[in-house]
Amino acid sequence: MRKGILEFCILSIIRRGESYPSDIVEEMKGANLNIFEGTLYPLLTRLKNADMLTYRWVESNSGPPRKYFSLTEKGQAFYNELEATWKELANAVNALAKKTESMPDTTNQNPSF
């Protein structure tokens, strides 16, 4: 997957509220994006180390305490940046993909001079 897109997806999930990694995986699966937890954890750690994310320990009754991640201000800014880039890219790609008219015929065109 293209670099950055995964981060964008993860951030867009966390942006909606504190989330637990397996919830993120579920969420992404729901959106038809399969991701291994083994991929997710290092990404989260990287984002956390870059001060994009912060986490809170929550006691769990089904195992060890869980880490719940949430966005920092920097993460929010980064998310906005990614979103803008993504929209730009998506618009550009869509615009290109939507075009249906055939290319102008170049065989009979002579250069003006």
Added chain:
Amino acid sequence: MKKIININFQGRVIPIEESAYDTLKQYVDSLRKYFANEEGRDEIINDIESRIAELFSERLKRGTACITDEDINAVISSMGRPQDFEEQTGGTAETANAYQSSQQQTPPPNYPPNYNSNSVGRGRLYRNADDKIIGGVCSGLANYLGIDPVIMRVLFVILFGALFWVYILLWIIVPSQSLQTNITKRLYRNADDRVLAGVCGGLSSYFNIDSWIPRLVFALPLIIGLISGTMNAIWWNWDFGFAPRIITGSLGSTLFITYIILWIAVPFASTASEKLEMRGEKVDLNSIRDTVKEDLENFKTKTERWGQEVKQTAQELGTRASAFGQTAGVHARNFASEAAPLARRAGNGVGHVIGVLFKAFFLFIAGIIAIALFGVLIALLFGGMAAFPLKNFILEGPGQNMLAWATLILFLGVPLVGLITWLVRRIMSVRSKNHYLGYTFAGLWVVGIFCFVFLIGSFARNFKVRMPVEDKISLVTPAAGKLYIDVNRANLEYYHGDWFGFRFNDEMPVYGVNMDTLMLNTVRIKLAKSKDSSYHVTRIRLSQGNTREAATNTAQKIHFNVEQQDSLLYLPEGFAVSSSDKFRGQQVLMVIEVPVGKRIQLTEALKRYNWFDINVNNRRGWNIDFNDYNDESYGWEPNTEYIMIPDGLKRVTELDPVELKNGRFKIVIDADGEKLHMEGDFENKNDKNHYRYKQLEDSIKEKVKDKLREELRVQDSIKREKKLKEIIKTSASDTKEKNSDPAEEPLTNNHLLSPLMIFSEI
């Protein structure tokens, strides 16, 4: 029947099947290796482990008694295997490299030990059709001997002469077959850890050592060569030939060629499987334990097989079969990914070799140029240091001194330090994101350039004006009618010697120096005709300076006294310039006037005098002219007897000896192919050509030539005038006939009329 053990996993006691535990452990180890270079490795592993623990807890809550193989596999497939991460994250180089090899290369204990049965191994010698560059001979041989094909290839290339026919022979004789290599570790060039081509990085992972070790080995002869070359250049002689010596030195060249060969021979580890192969198995406690355990397991299964019930055996076989199927699948996938680049490589084999050779050649040349530049830089730096004691004689005041130091350190030193730093950082693979160091170096260097320019500027100002100080030295007319001029060599030996590696030989204008005295021999002797009947010596001391006063002042400080002993005139060997006087291009011009009919002879020793001019031009800066005594313009040669005749100095041998005895001279001068005969008395005819030192080029030849030219000019002008007259006459008569204008008439009388005027009139 399976043994169940309890493990403490993330602070929880978890009952788990022993085989499941092994799988889990391998999985966690593989993650650990995969994330080995990741920043928050422990945290990531911890997170994943606690998630696994959570999953286990869920399963145990549901009522299972223990964690089984299936559970583990389910967990692992949900978490993903390292090779799956790679696909998802787009295969970032750092994390991709360390995926656990044991998953692929060593079968887990419960798999059949020799599943790799399709490997031919030591059976027969084949050429390898799958992995070949030319004929697959090396690859086949390597497979047969159980070594890396690359080693074989390198061996063949190095011993090309001896093994060429062996290769051809093997190529023809040995049949070709697709061989599945049984080698778990192969030599690759390392894409992730490289300076030039990744050869050293690959070697280091092959031999399991730090990558700086092979780098140092390869760079050592280069460094030694550089250092010894520099030493040579500075302390022994100024020889810049050391640069190729680094390459051609026996050790250096061997390593250089080895590097190039490895570069050509060793493939680049670009895919994940190649990277894994490059690393191979890590020989550590873990793998040793695994091997031991594997053996035990084998033994166990053997004994079990003896005593097991049929059902149990069938079950065992079932798991084996599934496991085998799994590994076969993995293997097939590996093979597919391997096969594609292999096919490509074989196709591009020749092109690859040519490309690499071109690259190698280019880098070889670039390297030589770089090394030469480096050497020149070092030489300049140390040369500058060596010349530094001279600064006392050249530089004035703290300002110039400071500029000189700044130039030396910033302009010459900074690039050197920068270059070394860059090399070391490159070798050690240190990379920093900020470029402050580079900017600092560049900035300092620019400051150095400015210092250099200012230094040159202020230095040149000190040579702006040249002033002479002229004084006559009285001379007793020698009785023999002949004057010998020689050099007084009283304290010659004292000043000679090596000084900071400079050997002051006869070619140098500076013949001796210590910390506060510089001996100069910038002396020139000019012979001229005396206007009366006695010898005269004029000493002109010249010096340059910032102002006229300064120049005159410096010139007056030149101590250059002549000494006469009857017909012998001794000149000092040179003159001293003290560090307080400074070097300002001091020169001494000795003009010796010889009366007509008298003779003069100069000794060989006078040739030791040197002369150079420092010319300062406001527009072009300054330059130094070194003149040699062989130059024609001096007009005399040593150890030759000269005689003065009214037209200038002549060699005695040129004159007619019979006439000479009678007190007359007779000479034949060859001027522009015409023979001129001159003769006369040795009388002082009060010639108007009295010598002036500014007219240094006067000589009889020139005068004769001038006379001839003058004569030709006169003849030519008369001829032209005649022609002109004819033209004017004819044109005037023409105009008369056509216009009959009386105003045109006076034209005929005008001799000075130019053709242009005629045309304008018409």
